[in-house]
Amino acid sequence: MSWDSFIVYALVSALCWIVGAALAFRGRRRGALGITTMGSLVFLAFIVGMWMGLERPPMRTMGETRLWYSFFLSVIGMVLYQKIRYKWILGFSTLMSVVFVCINLFKPEIHSTTLMPALQSVWFVPHVIVYMFSYAMMGAVTLFALYLWFRKSPEEASCKELAVCDGLVRIGWAFLTLGMTMGALWAKEAWGDYWTWDPKETWAFATWLSYLLYLHLRPANQNQNFLFAWLIFSFILLQMCWWGINFLPSAQGSSIHVY
Amino acid sequence: MQMLSQRYRQLIGRCALLLVAGMALQFLWGNVNPSFLTYPWSLVLVVNYLYLLVLLYAKQDAWKFVRGWYDRPAYIVSLSCMLVLTLLFGMIRQDGSAEGLWGWMGFTSMSSSWVFVLFLVHFMSILGLKAIDDVHHWKQRRWSTVLMHASIFIILVSAIFGSGEKIRVRVSAMQGHPVSVGVTSDGRQVELPFMLRLNKFTLEEYPPHIYLFDGERLSEDFLVVDGEGFGGDLGAWKVQCLEYLESAGRMSEDSAYVATEHVGATTALYLKATSAQASAEGWVSQGSFLFAGSTLALPDGRELVMPRREVKKYLSEVEVFEGEDKHVFQISVNHPASLGAWKIYQSGYDSSKGRWSTTSVLECVKDAWYPAIHVAMWTILIGGVMMFLVGHKKKKK
Structure with a gap:
C-alpha cells in the first residue's frame, strides 16, 4: 500500500469516528463504541498496509509518528468512554485524531522507504509505539483537564474525576518511562552511551520530570486550578520534545534525533 | 499550612x-572534571556514600538534622529544581562557550557544570533515602x-x-593493518x-533514487529504480530504465x-524519459571517487539525476587479538562486539x-559500570510494566 491510498482510509476512519462521537453524545454507547472501533480498525489497516508497502515500520518521519498518534488517540478515547462514560470524550479524542489526520493529509512528510542503519534495531518499533501511546495518553488527560477546568458547571471536579486524571497520568508516565528506558538501551547498543543530553533527550527528561512532579504533588495538593495548569504545562513540554525542538534555536544542528 | x-x-x-x-565552585575550578573517579577511588567513594545514606536513614530519629x-x-x-535546571539545559545552546552569564555559570556545558552536578547529587541522595525507606x-x-x-537511584x-572510568576512543582501522591505539x-x-x-x-546500499533537478533543488517526488524495466511518472515525464x-x-x-x-565502480542507469511533447534518453549515474557521474538533460531544461545511494547496512569483519587469544567479530551499527568491559562499535567508514x-571507523568504549546500569534499566522496564498494570489502583492498607 502506498501513501496515495491514505485519503480514502483517512476519510472512512474520520467519518466513523465522527459518527461514533455523535452517537456517544446522544447516549447510544454501543453504537458509538462499535462504529469508533470500526474507524480505528480501518486506520490500523492503513498503517499495517503502509508497513508492508514501505518494507519497514512506518515510524521514521514526523508524519509517520502522527499516524500512530491518531490511532492511539482514538483507541484511548474509546477506552476512556467505556470506563467513565462521559458523552463528550469520544468527541474530543475524535477532534484530536482528525486534526492529526488533516495535518498528514496536507503535510504528509512520508516519502522514502529507506531506513538508516541506526534505526534498524529491535528497539525501534517498541520505542516509538510506547512513546506514541504515552503521548496520546497525555493528550487525552490534557483534554480532560481542560474540560474539568473550563466546563460551565460551577462545581469543582469530583474525587472520581481527579482519580481518572491521576490514573491516566500514572499510565502515561509509566509508558514515558518505558519509552525513555528503551531509547537508552537502544542508544547504548547503537552509539555506546545510554544518555548524551542531546536536545531531544533533554526535553524528554524535562517532560518526564514534569509529569513525575504532578504525581508527587497530587496527594498533598487539592488546588485544582494549579493541578490542571500543571498538566497543561507538562503537555506543552511534551510538544517541545516531540516537534518543538525542530524550531528551537538552541537545538539547531546539535541533535542526532533528526527526522 | 503555615508550618508547611x-x-x-x-x-x-x-x-x-x-x-x-555550585556557582562558587564553578568560578573557582571551572567545569567538573570527573577524572579522579577511577578505580579504586570510585569504589571507595561509592561504598562510603551508600554507607552514609544508610547511616543517616538509621539515625534519623536520633539526629535531628536528618x-x-x-x-x-x-x-x-x-x-522542581531539577526541572528548572533541565529546562535551562534545553533552552541554552550546549556549545561549551564561556561567554556571557550562562557561560560563566557553566550552563553552556550543563552536564559538567557544578550547579547541575550538585543538584543532581542532592536529588540522588533524597531518592536514595527514599529507596532505603521503600525497601525497609x-x-x-x-x-x-x-x-x-531503587533502579533510578542505581542508575544515578x-x-x-x-x-x-568511562573511556571512549575512535579507531580508524585500515584493511589488513593491525591497530591498537585509539x-x-x-x-x-x-x-x-x-x-x-x-x-x-562491506557496505549495502538501497536501490538508486532518481529525481528531477531544476538547477536549484531536487524534486520532492522520486523514482526508485531497482532493475531494468523499473520506472514511473516523475512530474510530466514518464521515466523507464532500459539498462x-x-x-x-x-x-x-x-x-x-x-x-x-x-x-571505484559505480551504479549507472540508461533511462528513457518521455512526455507528451518530447523524449530523451541517456545515462544517469551517481559517479564515484574514480568514475565521473552523469545526468540526463531534458528538453524542458531540467535534468534527471541520481544522488548518492543511501546506505542500508555496513559491516566490519574484525579480528581482535587479546594476549594469546584471538576473536573474530562481525560488527555493524546496533550490533557491537563485547570484550570484557569493552564494547566495539561500528561508527563510520571512508564516505568518499x-x-x-x-x-572502517570503530569506537571502543570501556564502561565498567555497564552491568549495574543495564540491570537497573531492565528493572525500570519491569517497574514500568507493573505500574501500567496496577494503573490507578491504590495500594491496600
Whole structure:
C-alpha cells in the first residue's frame, strides 16, 4: 500500500469516528463504541498496509509518528468512554485524531522507504509505539483537564474525576518511562552511551520530570486550578520534545534525533 | 499550612545555598572534571556514600538534622529544581562557550557544570533515602514504586561515580593493518588492551533514487529504480530504465558506461524519459571517487539525476587479538562486539569511497559500570510494566 491510498482510509476512519462521537453524545454507547472501533480498525489497516508497502515500520518521519498518534488517540478515547462514560470524550479524542489526520493529509512528510542503519534495531518499533501511546495518553488527560477546568458547571471536579486524571497520568508516565528506558538501551547498543543530553533527550527528561512532579504533588495538593495548569504545562513540554525542538534555536544542528 | 510553607521556605533556602555553592565552585575550578573517579577511588567513594545514606536513614530519629530529608516537600522541591535546571539545559545552546552569564555559570556545558552536578547529587541522595525507606517498608509500598525508586537511584549512582572510568576512543582501522591505539574526542591517544585488524568491510546500499533537478533543488517526488524495466511518472515525464548496471565505469573519453568490477565502480542507469511533447534518453549515474557521474538533460531544461545511494547496512569483519587469544567479530551499527568491559562499535567508514572503502571507523568504549546500569534499566522496564498494570489502583492498607 502506498501513501496515495491514505485519503480514502483517512476519510472512512474520520467519518466513523465522527459518527461514533455523535452517537456517544446522544447516549447510544454501543453504537458509538462499535462504529469508533470500526474507524480505528480501518486506520490500523492503513498503517499495517503502509508497513508492508514501505518494507519497514512506518515510524521514521514526523508524519509517520502522527499516524500512530491518531490511532492511539482514538483507541484511548474509546477506552476512556467505556470506563467513565462521559458523552463528550469520544468527541474530543475524535477532534484530536482528525486534526492529526488533516495535518498528514496536507503535510504528509512520508516519502522514502529507506531506513538508516541506526534505526534498524529491535528497539525501534517498541520505542516509538510506547512513546506514541504515552503521548496520546497525555493528550487525552490534557483534554480532560481542560474540560474539568473550563466546563460551565460551577462545581469543582469530583474525587472520581481527579482519580481518572491521576490514573491516566500514572499510565502515561509509566509508558514515558518505558519509552525513555528503551531509547537508552537502544542508544547504548547503537552509539555506546545510554544518555548524551542531546536536545531531544533533554526535553524528554524535562517532560518526564514534569509529569513525575504532578504525581508527587497530587496527594498533598487539592488546588485544582494549579493541578490542571500543571498538566497543561507538562503537555506543552511534551510538544517541545516531540516537534518543538525542530524550531528551537538552541537545538539547531546539535541533535542526532533528526527526522 | 503555615508550618508547611515554612518548611518549603527552608527547603528553597537550602537549594539557594546549593546554587551559591555550585556557582562558587564553578568560578573557582571551572567545569567538573570527573577524572579522579577511577578505580579504586570510585569504589571507595561509592561504598562510603551508600554507607552514609544508610547511616543517616538509621539515625534519623536520633539526629535531628536528618529528619525530613526525604519527606514529600523535600523531594518536591528537589524535583522542581531539577526541572528548572533541565529546562535551562534545553533552552541554552550546549556549545561549551564561556561567554556571557550562562557561560560563566557553566550552563553552556550543563552536564559538567557544578550547579547541575550538585543538584543532581542532592536529588540522588533524597531518592536514595527514599529507596532505603521503600525497601525497609516494602510491605506498605507498591512494588512498582519500590523498583522505580531503587533502579533510578542505581542508575544515578553508577552514572555519577562511574563517570571518571568511562573511556571512549575512535579507531580508524585500515584493511589488513593491525591497530591498537585509539584517539579520544579531545585528541588524546589511548593504548588499547587489545589489537584490532580489519579483515573486510562491506557496505549495502538501497536501490538508486532518481529525481528531477531544476538547477536549484531536487524534486520532492522520486523514482526508485531497482532493475531494468523499473520506472514511473516523475512530474510530466514518464521515466523507464532500459539498462541497469550495478557496477559500472566510464572512461573520460567515452559517453557510455560499461559493466566492470574495477575498484571505484559505480551504479549507472540508461533511462528513457518521455512526455507528451518530447523524449530523451541517456545515462544517469551517481559517479564515484574514480568514475565521473552523469545526468540526463531534458528538453524542458531540467535534468534527471541520481544522488548518492543511501546506505542500508555496513559491516566490519574484525579480528581482535587479546594476549594469546584471538576473536573474530562481525560488527555493524546496533550490533557491537563485547570484550570484557569493552564494547566495539561500528561508527563510520571512508564516505568518499563508499562501498569501496577499505577503512572502517570503530569506537571502543570501556564502561565498567555497564552491568549495574543495564540491570537497573531492565528493572525500570519491569517497574514500568507493573505500574501500567496496577494503573490507578491504590495500594491496600
